[in-house]
Amino acid sequence: MNNDKLAKLQAQVRIGGKGTPRRKVKKATKSTGGDDRKLQGALQKLGVQPLGGIEEVNFFKDDGKVVHFANPRVQAAINSNTFAIHGRCVEKELTELVPGILSQLGPDSLASLRKLAEAYQSAQGGAAGGEDDDEIPDLVESFDKAEVEDKAEEKAEGEAKA
Known part of the structure; x- marks a missing residue:
């Protein structure tokens, strides 16, 4: 390989000054913790309290699908009519959940x-x-x-x- 071409490549790759490690791409770290802290702070201002004993939460959509939360964390502020539901959700068809949710409809x-x-x-x-x-x-x-x-x-x- 030609020394001139090699020197050009080295000049393009270096991010910092002399003695710094050479990286081609500088990776930016993403922190999602800040959003969660902001959300928790806003909920605390509303005075939410955790609700226990809730095993599942279902949201029924107009198109016949259901957003299903299994074992969610639920917080509520009754005086401001605010509910917060945390957890993993799965979008399912209504027919998949029919036997268990007839009482909820x-x-x-x-x-x-x-x-x-x-x-x-x-x-x-x-x-x-x-x-x-x-x-x-x-x-x-x-x-x-x-x-x-x-x-x-x-x-x-x-x-x-x-």
Whole structure:
């Protein structure tokens, strides 16, 4: 390699003065602790108190999805009508949580659940209805009448063979 090219590369890489370590990229450290401290300070001004015994929190969206918090940390200031919920959340479909959340549903959520159920039934009915028509014919006559006719056909075939 050429010494001139090597000297140019070294001049580009050095960040500090002589004797400092050479790095190509200066990485900026991001601290998220400052935001959390600001949030906690604002909540303390409101006088929030921790609420215990809450195992899960669900937020119902208009599009039929649910924001689900399992084992959240909940703080509340009743006088200012402020609630803070901390923890990991997962966005799930309403159908995934239905058995466990029926007691939590309000009138709006029940209406959306009905719409979802109707859409599901129509989708299942349309797909299953087409398949069922191909495999199983509709019942036209009673079973008793068909059985009598089958026995008469078997008797006629037996006489024809003899």
